[in-house]
Amino acid sequence: MTTETIFREYRPSDAERSDRSAGDRLRHREKVRESIRENIADIIAEESIIGKDKDKVIKVPLRGIKEYRFIFGENTPGAAQGDGNAQPGQVVGKAGKDGQGQGEGQAGDRPGVDYYETDVTLEELIEIMFEDLELPNLERRALREIPSDRFAKRKGYRHVGIRVRLDKRRTARQRVMRQMASRKYENAAPADPSAPDAEAEERRFPFRKDDLRYKHLEIDTREESNAAVLCIMDTSGSMDTMKKYLARSFFFLLYQFIATRYRSVEIVFIAHHTEANEVTEEEFFHKGESGGTFISSGYQKALDIIAERYHPSLWNLYAFHCSDGDNFDSDNPAAIRAARELCGVCNLFGYGEIKPLGSRYYESSMLNVFRRLDAPNFQAVLIERKEDIWPSFKAFLSKDRVKE
Amino acid sequence: MANYEISDLAEWDKRIQEKAAAFGLDWYPQEFEICDHTGMLGYMAYSGMPSHYPHWSYGKAYEKLKTLYDYGVNGLPYEMVINSNPAIAYLMRDNTLLLQILTIAHVYGHNDFFKNNFTYKSTRADLTIERFKAHALRVRRYCEDPSIGIDKVERILDAGHALAFQCRRNLAIKKLGREEQVTRLIEAARPRTDPFSRIHARPEFREPDTHKTPIEPDEDVLLFIRDHNPFLAEWERDLLTIVDEETKYFLPMMETKIMNEGWASYWHKRIVESLDLDQGLHLEFIVRHNQVLRPIPGQINPYHLGFKIWEDLHRRHENPTPEEINKYGAPAKSGDEKIFEAREVERDSSFLRRYLTEELMREMDMFQYESRGDELVVDKVSDEEGWKSVKETLIKNVGAGSIPVIKVEDADFGHNRTLYLKHHHDGRDLQLEYAEKTIAFVHRLWGRETVLETTLQGKRSLLCFNDRGFSVRALK
Structure with a gap:
């Protein structure tokens, strides 16, 4: 018995239409993004992203988008085919971390082993991270310096341009002018009367390309509010590797955030121990120093820089300070005075105290000292672990704060 | 570019059909x-x-x-064929003529298997395309319904997919209704007739609990929830029905992967070899055939394993060796009779159990x-x-054997409407x-506390999920 078979030929038009998974792919990608956003605190804690290239690819574990079902765990033996001389005890592979039966090509329509990670570049990650953060309380200050493209202003007319900017009035006038000029010329040389439609010909006087006039617009750049961010970091001897790592991670996030979201915010890096210096970005993130701690020195330096370059009536100022809080007691009054002064000139002054777990019981803390400082734009957080970096960062910058 | 025209394929298809019919294959229109x-x-x-x-x-x-595919880790299959009547197969445009011939022959093997194997009887191949289309329309309608929307639909579908394979394994066995189960329960509770009842103590009569739900443990978890959670909306029930129908359509394919691929490979070989291809095509055939059927060390290649068993089964019934006659008895059927019978009545687990011999396992170096x-x-x-x-392990891992058996034991555990599942x-x-x-997904669908009894590292344990979250308790 044979049957009639139908062959349907390949048609490229069908193939173009056949991208039917587009909707589902989009939905899946949304889920991935969502999952990344939910796990950002962990990702930042796990990855050492400081000073990494923007194109660096980070493997991000995806927790939300596995397709869970009941499966067997690790004590599940499997069977497979050997190469001809399999011996007991021979190692044949790596155990799957998720114990997913290793999916040895059995079980036809069972969805294959899930993949658990996705690659994102640092840039994408930062973009997702900073989606709903911004510099709080950004105000308009007297002089504006940050340029931003605003509406366009009319400025003259040109022969070339795009159609929508065609100035009909001027174009028509150009034509009339040309017509007048040509009539003078024609009068000089009378038309041949034998031509029957000479009159009609004379009346038709089409536009030429030369007649066209376009409005010319100039993009107006308006100066936006200026902002400067002062990053103050304690680099004294008591800041051990772990503390420095936490502080730098925090500042790195801050730096990335500003660089991503604001085109021309100025950033000042200040490193201090007993005395403070303005340093370059490179030095700030990579150099270590030692010595005692005078927190006031850092603040004083910041105040000096502000006085010198960023007058508070013209600039939105943000100061962030990270330290382990192990200040010389004698410096505390000076520190709090300087801090109060900073609060007076800055939109926001944030203090992050780095206390790796446990150490806060035997080290002195500035948190207590700063408690006396009740300025509304002062905020202090405690960073104990890597996991705290993101929440504290968010506490400083989340949009919600502004609403409160 | 492809070295064939559609008319060539139609020509070859005709020749292949003639051969296939002569061999006794029986297929849906293709x-x-x-x-x-x-x-x-x-x-x-x-x-x-x-x-x-x-x-x-x-x-x-x-x-x-x-x-x-883009990174070249996996190639694409030469074909894909679905179980429907008429059967629809997709052929890759870039296949060479020989590959198309091989593939067409292969497809007829699958088609014959779909039509004749017992596990596929429940899939209603005539309606496949329409049914899937109707499912798609319904789901899309729920997504577009302003009172439902895609998020709510996904909530149910995510949970449904998680439980999809917690269903009956052998669809050829009829599921009893509640009354029949009650009758069976009462029958079982009745004391057995004992010829020595005079001298035996009378067995204590235990009244069977006929009010329990379910009467017998129910493996169709999804359907059970659909039928017994009164708080599910009509569209939610419908989504669960859709998921269940699709699973039961795909289950036979899962249950016969090795047989089915082996069968199609076995027949493409016999058909193509009988076609008298010219030398060039024949050489290419040998290369391609061996690529598809090569054993993959450290894994099971279902094409290879299935093919070997079918070939061995046929040979043992045509030319058995004296040792084999000694061991398995003289064959009562011809090779063709035997394999056609097996393709109808077996599925992977029974097929391997009955026909994968010790010698074959040794030859394939199974471990x-x-x-x-x-x-x-x-x-x-x-x-x-x-x-x-080794064989037992293999059988445990094929088809639905790779899915844990979980049954609903009680829908009102502790008179609390707690769902009691048992692994x-x-x-x-x-x-x-x-x-x-x-x-957590079961809990989402059931709406009340859900517990699962299982054994973890030798200890009986109860996995619980309720409004407060997940917890594990040890059982005595």
């Missing part, structure tokens, strides 16, 4: 569609269905397939492995002591992270 690689990736993501309801997991599947620490280590090989154990432990523990997340 349709072939030529597609390119994006088309094929699309069909693969949606299990070959021309229309299918939307869900993000298919987008994920597509992305994964495409990544693997059993287990994980020790981070490594998979060979545990037993197919020698005289080990082969039975029928067979030596393999559940993966705990997955179990936790999946129970």
Whole structure:
């Protein structure tokens, strides 16, 4: 018995239409993004992203988008085919971390082993991270310096341009002018009367390309509010590797955030121990120093820089300070005075105290000292672990704060 | 570019059909569609269905397939064929003429298997395409319904997919209704007639509980929830029905993967060899055939394993060796009779159990492995002591054997409408992270506390999920 078979030929038009998974792919990608956003605190804690290239690819574990079902765990033996001389005890592979039966090509329509990670570049990650953060309380200050493209202003007319900017009035006038000029010329040389439609010909006087006039617009750049961010970091001897790592991670996030979201915010890096210096970005993130701690020195330096370059009536100022809080007691009054002064000139002054777990019981803390400082734009957080970096960062910058 | 025309394929198809008919294959009318690689990736993501309801997991599947394809990790199949009447097969446009011939012959093998194997009887191949289309329409309608929307639909579908394979394994066995189960329960409770009842103590009569739900443990978890959670909306029930219908359509394919691929490979070989190809085509055939059927060390290639068993089964009934006659008896049927019978009445687990011989296992160097620490280590090989154990392990891992058996024991546990599930432990523990997340899905659908009895590292344990979250309790 044979049957009639139908062959349907390949048609490229069908193939173009056949991208039917587009909707589902989009939905899946949304889920991935969502999952990344939910796990950002962990990702930042796990990855050492400081000073990494923007194109660096980070493997991000995806927790939300596995397709869970009941499966067997690790004590599940499997069977497979050997190469001809399999011996007991021979190692044949790596155990799957998720114990997913290793999916040895059995079980036809069972969805294959899930993949658990996705690659994102640092840039994408930062973009997702900073989606709903911004510099709080950004105000308009007297002089504006940050340029931003605003509406366009009319400025003259040109022969070339795009159609929508065609100035009909001027174009028509150009034509009339040309017509007048040509009539003078024609009068000089009378038309041949034998031509029957000479009159009609004379009346038709089409536009030429030369007649066209376009409005010319100039993009107006308006100066936006200026902002400067002062990053103050304690680099004294008591800041051990772990503390420095936490502080730098925090500042790195801050730096990335500003660089991503604001085109021309100025950033000042200040490193201090007993005395403070303005340093370059490179030095700030990579150099270590030692010595005692005078927190006031850092603040004083910041105040000096502000006085010198960023007058508070013209600039939105943000100061962030990270330290382990192990200040010389004698410096505390000076520190709090300087801090109060900073609060007076800055939109926001944030203090992050780095206390790796446990150490806060035997080290002195500035948190207590700063408690006396009740300025509304002062905020202090405690960073104990890597996991705290993101929440504290968010506490400083989340949009919600502004609403409160 | 392809070295064939559609008319060539039609010509070859005719010749292949003649040969296949002469061999006794019996198939649904066949349709072939030529597609390119994006088309094929699309069909693969949606299990070959021309229309299918939307869900993000298919987008994920597509992305994964495409990544693997783009990086050259995986190639694409030469064909894909779905179980429907008429059967629809997709052929890759870039296949050479020989590959198309091989593939067409292969497709007729699958087609014959779909039409004749007992596991597929419940799939109603006549309605496949329409049914999937209707499912798609319904799901899309729910997504577009302003009172429902895609988020709510996904909530149910995600949970439904998680439980989809917690269903009956053998669809050929009729599921009893409640009354029949009650009758059976009462029958079983009746004391057995005892010829020595005079001298035996009268057995104590235990009244059977006929008010329990379910009467007998129910493996169709999804359907059970659909029928017994009064708080599900009509559209939610419908989504669960859709998921269940699709699973039961795909289950036979899962249950006969090795047989089915082996059968199609076995027949493409016999058909193509009988076609008298010219030398060039024949050489290419040998190369391609061996590529598809090569054993993959450290894995099971279902094409290879199935093919070997079918070939061996045929040979043992045509030219048995004296030892084989000694061991298995003289064959009562011819080779063809035997294989056609087996393709109708077996599925992978029974097929392997009955026809995978010790000799064949040794020839294929089958072994059993287990994980020790981070490594998979060979545990037993197919020698005289080990082969039975290796075979048992293999059988446990094919088809639905790779899915834990979980049954609903009680829908009103502790008179609290707690859903009591029981994992029928067979030596393999559940993966705990997955179990936790999946129970959360059961809880989402059931709406009340859900518990699962299982065994973890030799200890009976109860995994609970309620409004406060997940917890594990040890049982006595």
